[in-house]
Amino acid sequence: MTSEVKARAHANVALVKYFGKRDVPLNLPAAPSVSMTLSPLNTETVLSFADGVDDQVLLADVPAEEKFSRRISKYLNIFRDLSGNHRGVRVTTSNNFPTAAGLASSASGFAALAAGAARLFDVNMDIAQLSAMARRGSGSAARSVCGGYVLWHRGEKNDGTDSFAESVAPPEHWDLRILVGVTTTGPKEIGSTVAMERTRTESPYYNAWIKSAHGAAKEAVDAILKKDFEKLGDITEHSALAMHAAMMAAAPPIVFLKGTTLDVFHLARSLRKEGTAAYFTCDAGPQPKLLCQAKDADIIARQLRAFPGIKDVIHCAPAEGVRVETNTTTYCEK
Numbered sequence: 001m002t003s004e005v006k007a008r009a010h011a012n013v014a015l016v017k018y019f020g021k022r023d024v025p026l027n028l029p030a031a032p033s034v035s036m037t038l039s040p041l042n043t044e045t046v047l048s049f050a051d052g053v054d055d056q057v058l059l060a061d062v063p064a065e066e067k068f069s070r071r072i073s074k075y076l077n078i079f080r081d082l083s084g085n086h087r088g089v090r091v092t093t094s095n096n097f098p099t100a101a102g103l104a105s106s107a108s109g110f111a112a113l114a115a116g117a118a119r120l121f122d123v124n125m126d127i128a129q130l131s132a133m134a135r136r137g138s139g140s141a142a143r144s145v146c147g148g149y150v151l152w153h154r155g156e157k158n159d160g161t162d163s164f165a166e167s168v169a170p171p172e173h174w175d176l177r178i179l180v181g182v183t184t185t186g187p188k189e190i191g192s193t194v195a196m197e198r199t200r201t202e203s204p205y206y207n208a209w210i211k212s213a214h215g216a217a218k219e220a221v222d223a224i225l226k227k228d229f230e231k232l233g234d235i236t237e238h239s240a241l242a243m244h245a246a247m248m249a250a251a252p253p254i255v256f257l258k259g260t261t262l263d264v265f266h267l268a269r270s271l272r273k274e275g276t277a278a279y280f281t282c283d284a285g286p287q288p289k290l291l292c293q294a295k296d297a298d299i300i301a302r303q304l305r306a307f308p309g310i311k312d313v314i315h316c317a318p319a320e321g322v323r324v325e326t327n328t329t330t331y332c333e334k
């Protein structure tokens with residue numbers, strides 16, 4: 001039996017957003033979404049069996065808070081039930097970027113944990129099953145299992161077996177970049193699940209938002225395959241703004257966007273007017289992100305770095321999928 005497993009997965013940024021569930025416990029999305037898996041943002045997780053039945057969870061080498069540990073243990077129970085092995089697990093996990101600041105650490109975190117736990121518990125899964133399993137930890141984690149440009153299927157089934165992500169193009173297909181503007185590194189004010197549920201039940205725009213996401217996902221995949229940057233950029237901006245509009249219209253409203261976030265949105269528009277193609281996106285946090293082509297990335301990154309309210313810029317490129325190493329084997333999902 002494998003004694004220690006090391007798994008690494010990258011974060012992802014959605015170009016067509018996931019924001020709404022058709023099933024909360026299984027994290028089944030109400031619509032498909034499309035993302036880019038991103039280097040260098042990653043989570044590294046090392047797993048081994050503990051001596052007893054209790055789990056030990058360390059985050060950046062420090063015992064994790066109880067809420068976080070409980071979430072991990074609950075998730076590991078899925079693997080214990082599947083394998084019939086009820087031993088406790090020692091989990092050491094670290095992110096190379098701020099946790100819970102709208103930079104999707106739950107995506108890379110659960111993708112790494114799913115892949116590592118599948119190997120540790122010796123549960124055989126193909127990539128679609130692994131993605132569906134990661135999804136149960138956090139919806140967007142389904143996409144971080146896969147490399148490059150990724151489509152997460154909504155699926156129709158109640159058990160979620162047809163709601164998994166797959167790579168529609170490998171990282172080397174297209175050298176696009178995402179420049180993440182870091183405005184704050186504090187934890188977010190409201191979690192994704194609560195925000196999505198409130199938007200679903202309390203926003204008059206929810207149904208229109210979900211309806212638009214279906215068409216947007218198809219068009220985004222098409223634009224990726226054809227390398228049509230303007231089209232992909234338009235879809236990306238529209239998806240982010242429609243998602244934020246839907247949640248801002250909920251009662252009480254959910255407002256992740258800060259002044260700096262919106263100013264960077266206008267920066268993208270003025271860059272475009274001057275002939276440099278940059279498109280804006282933003283997730284469940286205040287961090288603005290700019291999508292651009294590799295040839296323009298350094299110029300845009302310089303402007304973003306000098307922008308008032310921006311503390312740092314993380315320059316991201318398409319990354320491979322999840323990687324798992326044991327003492328004897330290495331496996332990497334392209």
Ligand code: DP6
Pocket residue numbers: 013014016017018019027033104106107137138139140141192193283284
């Ligand atoms: C705004 O995957 O964090 O980043 O499934 O509740 O864990 P849960 O939500 P999560 O939501 C991500 C929402 C988003 C958009 C996206 O990444 O598609």
